[in-house]
Amino acid sequence: MNIIAQQLGKRFQRDWIFKQLDYTFEAGTVYAITGANGSGKSTLLQTLSGVVPATEGQIQYIHDNQAVSPDNVYQHISITAPYLELIEEFTLQEMLNFHWKFKRLRLPIPQDELLEKIQLPKARHKIIAHFSSGMKQRLKLAVAMLADTPVLLLDEPTTNMDLRGIDWYRHEVQQHLAGRLVMICSNQPYEYDFAQAQICITDYQPQAK
Structure with a gap:
């Protein structure tokens, strides 16, 4: 799946998080989204996924050369982030x-x-x-990486994980990249040093590297 941002911007009240983003995120490519804390990395990821509505601009989703309706995008995307919760009343098997x-x-x-x-x-x-918090994070990563979706979005993927967990993440994620559009929001190079492209959010304007 390709995700095409056209003059995309997001604002909370009077504060712009990012604006005027024109970029095509292409299938089969791993992108690292970097920037200072509070720069808007997570907001950009949520906006591109359709979880958060854009303030201005448009997003197009193209899969197998066909447009995907925003209402159906969730079927094509797996996302995990520290702020997303599991159903804690479930057992692991039930989850x-x-x-x-x-x-x-x-x-x-x-x-x-x-x-x-x-x-x-x-x-x-x-x-x-x-x-434990590390076990929860590993579970969230596992269900996202192992799901049969063309888009994989990871926000600060090794939050709460120890060195063993980080090694597990680095091994597993690289088994599930082929053919997918992958975006990793992070300022930790070990989380994204296998990415082919990098976008740094600076002064409200994402910059490709």
Whole structure:
């Protein structure tokens, strides 16, 4: 899927977060979105995903040379971020069963193998509310990366993760990049140093590098 921004801008009350963005995010490319804290990285990601409406400009979504309606974009996008919550009343098993009713696995694998893959084999029946913050983040990343969607959006992907978790992320994410449009919002190079393009948000205007 390609995402095409045309004179895109987002404002909260009188404050512009970004504006006048003209850019085509292309399928099969990994983009790093960088910028100072508070520069608008997360807002840009949410706007491009359709979660947050733009103040001005337009966004086009093109998949297999056909336009995708904004109402159906969610079917093509997986997103994870520290501010997105899991259903904490669910057990891990219930959470996975629920999630895969809405998104398909990229590569169908047995449940036991999936739990091993996300390094949570003993937590199958554990309530998510009792997970550590690192376990929750690994689960959020796993369901996003493993979903069969052409767009993968990751906002500060290793938040709350220890060194082992960071190593797990770096290994896993690079297994799930092929053919996808991937955007990673981060100021930590180890989260995005495999990206092919970088966009830095400076003075309200995203700049491609």
